[in-house]
Amino acid sequence: MQQLVNGLTIGSMFALIALGYTMVYGVMKLINFAHGDLVAGSSFVGLFVFSQMLGGEVSLFVVLGVFAFTIVAIALLGFTIERLAYRPLRTAPRLSAVVSALGASMVIQNGIMLLWGPQMHIFPELIPTIIWEVGGVVVSLMQVLIMVLSMILMVGLYLFVEKTKIGTAIRASAIDQDAARLMGINVNNIIVTIFLIGSSLGAVGGLFIGLYYRGITFNMGWQYGLYAFVAAIIGGIGNIPGAMLGGLLLGLFNAFIAGYISSTWADAFTFILLIVILIVRPTGILGERVAEKV
């Protein structure tokens, strides 16, 4: 039961990050390897904003400021990556975009290292440590906040994508970019929108990671990024509810492995699960099978 709470908390964070991957993959069929590093970057930016810009004293105003600044900064960074590393390669073969994504990932990850150094930093304690015990299970304020806020954001995104005009345009572009263009949708703008939204959600995820785990290092982007990507695949890549479901499921899976088997095997089991899914049901839980036309 304890693992359930832990799992859902971690899962919520995975889900937020996974949404960034799945939205980009849905429209551009590209694995945005740099996304995980954006998430890592957001932890560091949050740390920077708190200690250097807002004085280092905890208050509601400061916490909101940290979130606001970080989200804007990371969204801008995401926008820049799209412009510099992906847009010039729109018509290039897939492999080129993959390599460019890896390059962008390296740039950001090492940019963080060059700015903050290779050592671990401690993220400030912005949320007071309040713990409740409910029926033998320990729940912290942090966990509740993460789960609730993530849920709000995810529901918000779901409604946005399903009910608004822009959301419909996004879904159309994901199905067929050319057809969407012919319908008058400005696909370039849609792509920019996706990057902004995905990066913002990732930024929130990164801040949660900082708050929850406290220790942050420059190369944690790949760690969480890969996990989130696995979550996106499990749920069905390109599928927004899928990413949410996949994130939560993976969080639970991870927590149970760590709790009942051993945390040193968590990565291995997660990726074995990924490989099995890729072999048996590559479209994921909520994905659709699409026949490829010869």
Add this chain to the structure above:
Amino acid sequence: MASSDLILTNVTKRFGGLVAVDDLSFHVQEGQIYGLIGPNGAGKTTVFNCITGIHPCEEGSIIWQGEEIRLLPTHKIVQLGIVRTFQTIRLFGQMSVAENVMSGRHIKSKQHWWNGIFHTPASRRDETENWQAVFELLEFFELRDYATHTVGSLPYGIQRRVEMARAMAVNPKLLILDEPAAGLNDNETLALIETIYKIREQGVTVLLIEHDMDLVMEVTEYLTVINFGRKIAEGTPSEIQENPAVIEAYLGSEDDDF
């Protein structure tokens, strides 16, 4: 060994709810030049995809040399002697003409997998023999001068010849041509007709899809006409020309000069 006949019986292919090939049957005899024609979208290429195992059909039977080949994978069907060319030309674009034709020699080669790591006198001999065969084919198709050219940069008509040379390198018993005259001018089309006759003289059966009616009437001996995946007529070219159902099917479409 059974004669090299291709017999389709009640072949049906569905893509989800769409029936692309509907209960189709026809019989190609060894040594024939057989044509499969019909308006655009009639399902002709799909039939070829069924025969060659790219999109296996759900129902019916495809018999080749007396054996059922309906569910065999593509490369096995090629090993049994059936080779096809593509409507859109699928060559290995960044490689030379000679290497492209050499790919056709792949299943004729006697090399083993370990010859990819170590050569033996036998594998070296095999290499020489195959290159020899490639250059003989280049002569036959008048491609000698283009041997070292990158295929992707060559004119369309020459690429078509390369594709046919590659197909012939496999020494097929049945050659399936998907719109071989598409994009060719009149001279090239005449040359193509000559080539098809020469191929048949070497003992190869030819099955082709074509929209160029002059070519079809000239070169084929027997035709099956399909529309919406169903057979609407079969017969010799002159019989087909007078068949009212065929005329009606084509009057609807504007792209064939009948």
Add this chain to the structure above:
Amino acid sequence: MMKKIQHIAYPLFFIVMALLPALLDSRWLVVATTFVIFTIVALSQDIVLGKAGMFNMGQALFFGLGAYTTAVLNAKFGWPILATLPVAILIPAFFGILLAGPIIHLRGDYLLVATIGFNIVFVQAVQNNLGGITGGPNGIFGLDMLSFPGLASFEHFMPYYAALAALFFTLFVINNLESSMMGRALHYLREDDLAAGSIGINTRVHKIFAFAMGAGIAGMAGTMYANQYSAVSPEAFDFIQSVLFFSIVIVGGSSVPGILLGVFVMFVLPEIFREFATWRYFIFGFAMIFTMILRPRGIWPAKFGRIPKAFTEKGRENGQQ
């Protein structure tokens, strides 16, 4: 023209490499040995990625399998290093077949992620001292060095020359591959998988062969690595290394000079310019982005036209790349 350059360049390269130890102190000898070993791994990666066109980002796994095979056989079972070499080639090759089998049909980016997954599972399994023989996070150390009777005075140079011999062997084998049906088949299926199948090539079998061959060669490099450091540890075979080998092949280009260039820039240059070392990946990241935009086939792309000279002299020369 290119063929003539090749006839001079290769022997020249090996003469220079053979004489190099005489000019280098022990620190630089280590760098040179690493350069040679990583070139072998990059060449093995090229077989799968450059020639066969498969998005393999787990080559460090096979490199590590070879290294650990040698380490375990030597440290736990007392095998001499030389004797471990064939096993260190065969076991990775075997795993190449085993792992490639179920994933080879996957689409490019899915295959990529699956290979990363295998790499991660391997590293963590090894870190957790699987079967009690892999030594945990610290790895295995205290290995013997490769030695030949009568050459004891040259022991200092042994790792370098052993690696160089392995490189020579690798280039020899790859050359054989390129002038064989198997090798050409890899190019065909990379260019157009459907067309390759349509002229009779069993693409699945050939793809698995490419994986196995790449794995075996990487395994051989692993033995050389274990020999050089007399130790193996899990971090050296982390999937981040795979990302590097992948990038070297793509950015440098699927050719021997391109790969040499890539390995040199990634591993030797940071040693020459120490300040450059911390910037290494940052700059390489930009290099990857710009190379893909400006030179998508790599800095020194592959050249085709391996047609026996006897035949090309009869054809016209223009048009050959």
